[in-house]
Amino acid sequence: MNSLIDKVFANTTKLIAISVLLLVAWIFGVLFEHSLKSIEAFGFSFLTETKWAPNLEKFGALPAIYGSVVSTFLAMILAVPIAIGVAIFLSEIAHAKIKTPIGVSIELLAAIPSVIYGMWGLFYFVPIIRDIFGGVGISMLTAGVVLSIMILPFMAAVTRDAMNTTPDILKESAYALGGTKWDIIKDIIIPYAKAGIIGSFILALGRAIGETMAVTFVMGNVHKISTDLTQPATSIPVTLANEFAEADTELYFSSLFELSLLLLIISFTIISIAKFYFLRRKRIGQ
């Protein structure tokens, strides 16, 4: 009796564990299947065409791709130096008494839903951009800034964790040789934790590129490629969020599914690079 229950329990858990893998394969499969119409209709020109006109049944993803890349790039440029600053502050400068409370608050802020960052952006940041640059204030620039603030807590927390992996004995040895704090950071911590720090940034990049709610409020969903960052723009997730519930033709849906598939592949690739190249998880026993 016991051995039967044992078998059932073992196999049930195994089945569920395997079904997680199958689920991921299913997600890719379903998205691909639903993208077929659009792939057939547009082929590779889907990725290079700049016109997105649902009324004409013309769908080109370049403006959305461009928007995703530029807004994420802006967010990274703004967030990386500040995240490094926060991480250095938390791991090397802050007094032990404030280190923990600030560290914990930053981790908690990383848990605040992104929709709230988006809402803040719409009501408080859009007017500032409008006052400084004119226009409507809903723009690529606004999206980049809100995105950078949204990923900052996550980025700072993981960067700090990466820096904290440096063994104290290495730092102490360098201090004993008369190194300044900056010497220790640039010659001991950064070389030691380099892979972890870069990995954290790439992981944050992977999250930022798929982030929807923080940018949907402030980007405008305008399918136009403009080098003027103060103009409204769109990105892949913004297009999906705005248009999925409204799509009315099969080709329209199929194009949106192709965008989803594209986004999933891009994120999967970026996150895999971060996880497997830079942040290889320690295997059991190591």
Place this chain on the structure above:
Amino acid sequence: MTHTQKRVITSSIVMALSTLSAVIGIGFLLWILSILIINGVDALSTTIFLEEGAPPGNENGGLKHALIGQLMLVGYASVFGVPLGILAGTYLSEYGLKSKLSEIIRDISDIMMSAPSIVIGAFVYAIVVAPSGQFSGWAGSIALMIIMLPIILRTTDDMLQLVPSTLREAAFALGAPKYKVIIQVVYRGAKAGILTGVLLGVARVAGETAPLLFTSFNDNFLNTDMSQPMASLTVTMYNYATSPYEDWQKLGWAAAFILSMFILTLNVLGRLFLLKRKGK
């Protein structure tokens, strides 16, 4: 200037810059937090919990529909997602600890935890909403469950591995079958850790908006039928905030405040359980 002086000055400059960027970063975050609290507390009232959505301009609009919808969506997602995640995590830690299969499942789950949630919405749209012909609470719950699964799976896996193998061996030595060892010894030993994983998983999906936009959609009135479109705090927040009506925007802030407090509480509780475990 001597070389040493130069180094000391450079170091001070860099330290000052780091502190400055920390102040800027933390300042922005405090700004957002204080706005959330000020607007949220200002918008709170008992009407919010007692009344359903109302047309703009109506003083008596509330968030009852969204609160109940949110609880149902997250509740059903948890009812299915939590046990499935724990069982899958059990396999990884207890049966296939070092197997190739487990490694692949761990890797894929790690990636899925950071994958864009809106894509999960598109997937659920294709497999649930399109075939059934309508948006539904079930579709929303399924999307949330898919997002929750890898989180619970990975924390359970990690937490079970922390249980010392001597405990398992002692139970085996007493003649207990493996499933009993797992349920009565391993689960018990990892109770606090698993609970933390569950709380963090629930907190994570409770804040999800993107995958609900075209699965559970929205409803301005109370609906408890999971086969119909259903309101959630997050989607309501999005719709109200982007509307031009001031009273709706105010309700949006109330929703944001309630949701954030709920999520922060879960996170704090989760941390406390983990601390208690470490303290032992």
